[in-house]
Amino acid sequence: MNHKEETIRVVNLETGYNSKKGATVITRGINASLYSGELTCLLGPNGAGKSTLLKTLTAFLSPIKGEIFIEQKPLREYSDAELSKVIGVVLTEKLSLNNMSVEELVGMGRSPYTGFWGRMNENDRMIVDESITLVGIENLKGRMIQTLSDGERQKVMIAKALAQETPIIFLDEPTAFLDYPSKVEIMQLLQRLAREKGKTVFLSTHDLELALQIADKVWLLDKPHGVTIGTPEDLALNDDMSRYFYREGVEFDRESGLFKISHKLDQAVRLIGEGARYNMVKKALARQGIDVVDADDCDVEIETTDNCYIMNGKEVPSIEMLLDMLNLYCK
Amino acid sequence: MNRKTTMLLMLLLCLSIMAFLILNLLLGTVKIPVKDVIDILLGNDVDNRIWTNIVMKSRLPQSLTAAMAGAGLAVSGLLMQTVFRNPLAGPSVLGISSGASLGVACVVLLSGSIGGVALSKLGVIGEVTITLSAIIGSLIIMGLIAFVAQKVKGNVTLLIMGVMIGYIANAIIGVLKFFSAEEDIRAYVIWGLGSFSRVSGGQTTVFIVLMLILLPIAFFLIKTLNLLLLGDSYARNLGLSIKRARLLVIGCSGVLVAVVTAYCGPIVFLGLAVPHICRGLFHTSNHATILPASLLGGASLALLCNLIARLPGFEGALPVNSVTALVGAPVVMWVLFNKRKNEI
Numbered sequence: 274m275n276h277k278e279e280t281i282r283v284v285n286l287e288t289g290y291n292s293k294k295g296a297t298v299i300t301r302g303i304n305a306s307l308y309s310g311e312l313t314c315l316l317g318p319n320g321a322g323k324s325t326l327l328k329t330l331t332a333f334l335s336p337i338k339g340e341i342f343i344e345q346k347p348l349r350e351y352s353d354a355e356l357s358k359v360i361g362v363v364l365t366e367k368l369s370l371n372n373m374s375v376e377e378l379v380g381m382g383r384s385p386y387t388g389f390w391g392r393m394n395e396n397d398r399m400i401v402d403e404s405i406t407l408v409g410i411e412n413l414k415g416r417m418i419q420t421l422s423d424g425e426r427q428k429v430m431i432a433k434a435l436a437q438e439t440p441i442i443f444l445d446e447p448t449a450f451l452d453y454p455s456k457v458e459i460m461q462l463l464q465r466l467a468r469e470k471g472k473t474v475f476l477s478t479h480d481l482e483l484a485l486q487i488a489d490k491v492w493l494l495d496k497p498h499g500v501t502i503g504t505p506e507d508l509a510l511n512d513d514m515s516r517y518f519y520r521e522g523v524e525f526d527r528e529s530g531l532f533k534i535s536h537k538l539d540q541a542v543r544l545i546g547e548g549a550r551y552n553m554v555k556k557a558l559a560r561q562g563i564d565v566v567d568a569d570d571c572d573v574e575i576e577t578t579d580n581c582y583i584m585n586g587k588e589v590p591s592i593e594m595l596l597d598m599l600n601l602y603c604k
Numbered sequence: 605m606n607r608k609t610t611m612l613l614m615l616l617l618c619l620s621i622m623a624f625l626i627l628n629l630l631l632g633t634v635k636i637p638v639k640d641v642i643d644i645l646l647g648n649d650v651d652n653r654i655w656t657n658i659v660m661k662s663r664l665p666q667s668l669t670a671a672m673a674g675a676g677l678a679v680s681g682l683l684m685q686t687v688f689r690n691p692l693a694g695p696s697v698l699g700i701s702s703g704a705s706l707g708v709a710c711v712v713l714l715s716g717s718i719g720g721v722a723l724s725k726l727g728v729i730g731e732v733t734i735t736l737s738a739i740i741g742s743l744i745i746m747g748l749i750a751f752v753a754q755k756v757k758g759n760v761t762l763l764i765m766g767v768m769i770g771y772i773a774n775a776i777i778g779v780l781k782f783f784s785a786e787e788d789i790r791a792y793v794i795w796g797l798g799s800f801s802r803v804s805g806g807q808t809t810v811f812i813v814l815m816l817i818l819l820p821i822a823f824f825l826i827k828t829l830n831l832l833l834l835g836d837s838y839a840r841n842l843g844l845s846i847k848r849a850r851l852l853v854i855g856c857s858g859v860l861v862a863v864v865t866a867y868c869g870p871i872v873f874l875g876l877a878v879p880h881i882c883r884g885l886f887h888t889s890n891h892a893t894i895l896p897a898s899l900l901g902g903a904s905l906a907l908l909c910n911l912i913a914r915l916p917g918f919e920g921a922l923p924v925n926s927v928t929a930l931v932g933a934p935v936v937m938w939v940l941f942n943k944r945k946n947e948i
Contacts (some may be wrong), residue, residue, distance in 0.1 A: 333840070353840060353843050355813075356843070362841045364838065366835060366837065368835065368838075369689055369835065370889065372883055372887055372888050373888065373889045374888075377888075377890060381830065381831065381834060381838075384831055384842040384843060385842055390826065390827060391826060417887075539616075593617030
């Protein structure tokens, strides 16, 4: 375990929007801390106020009430210039930018440190190179931004945040719009940055499964409950998880600490066997609303062997055919 | 694009300016031998006094005015496109040139109907008055836009506000025209055609000096402009004060348009087209490159337009605006046709 320090403390925070008609409060009574070296995920349904909370923490929005301390100093006492050296952000908004190379864009992360003309010195260039290497996008260096895929672009923006050399990095849904392997890659990258560089990484996401597997801490945000914080495992054991994300057809599996789709099971067959084939058959049957039991009184008996499936004494080569036969049988 | 190619292109732009400048001095309705033009420029005595007058009092000031005006409009257009993150933003879009027109319209059209003096007949005093009224008109509109910029958040909102303010200015001009004497309207219409040759004598020097002061100011904004490319949120996160940046960029751009419009009338398309041409040439959005490139490109293109407008055969000279539109409009269309996914 690496050494961790409190980098952000939030006291009695109320987030929302100030307008002429008065304040619209979205979340009340947030008391929490973020630590260096940790990856924290902000989870919650749409409209729960995730973006508002992130914007408030990055000073894009001012809090309605309460105080945010960043490295012991109140957020409102930071100037834009000071803050740019403490917090780096990666946003969801797509860059309406083209004809700029990856290297140049990452170089923009050095802006808080460069002088009046924005010219980079040796040191700046070295940091840009390091950031690019750290994210693993050396091969993209000379590419133009508009030619990148969403995942590549996301990595470039993370490299920009790294070049900014801020102890804290906030990311607003960094895994949205990405394919599954890219989602995993980005999350692992962020986790590695937290671990190796001691950064405080805080991100909002809708990718529950990933967040629960990779996050050190989870902030659950919900309109009626406010914020609940803990490790994914604690939250799972406390039933906070299932309460937050309760929906018809979704079930929180306390065994694995992950969500799964629950099927209504109104039929049963006998299934004999073990290992991956056994589990896959069980999964496929569950999708059809069929439960598996280990009792003698079933009409159907399926056995899984090393290379095939046996249904009521007949050999079946694939699960697809197995399901077809079951269908016929039921009719 | 590497440094070498960039420098080479810049050099080519400089050479094109030189070439067009020389052609502008050599070509015209009156044929003057090359040798004599060189002698006149070097200050040597030439037998033909008329030739000396044509080169020194007409062709040279006109060419220099064209180059400066083109540079100013192109830089101003680039600034607008960056700050509004809109490829179709240009000096005329924000209503700043409409402001100049309004100023001129007020003075030209009202002086006749109220004061009883046709300004068009007052010579130099008339010219200075027109220039001043154009500057005042555009600065007032610019002040209005800058004020609005502090109040509204989105750039699109601001852009629409600018366009609306432009419409209002044009509507007022329409009303003024309705009540004006015919010869005043004529004077106003001629101003509205735009020309690099309207400025004469000492005023040319004033204009060139003004531009030489204003243009370098834009270079102080390079870092700000590059940050603005990233969008407000990212720019702010990198330490940029958005409101101040917007004010500075709009202000700088507005003053440039105001001065150019005051001296040359509303010149269309150059400000919109040149930044696009330069982005196409240099394949970069980095203002450290694209700003000087637009400056040079603007000067070069304006000189070319001026040359075309005065080509032998077009005796009596075409209105510059027709030429800039003929060159500029296809460029804008080309940009739109080539628009790839997410580009511009």
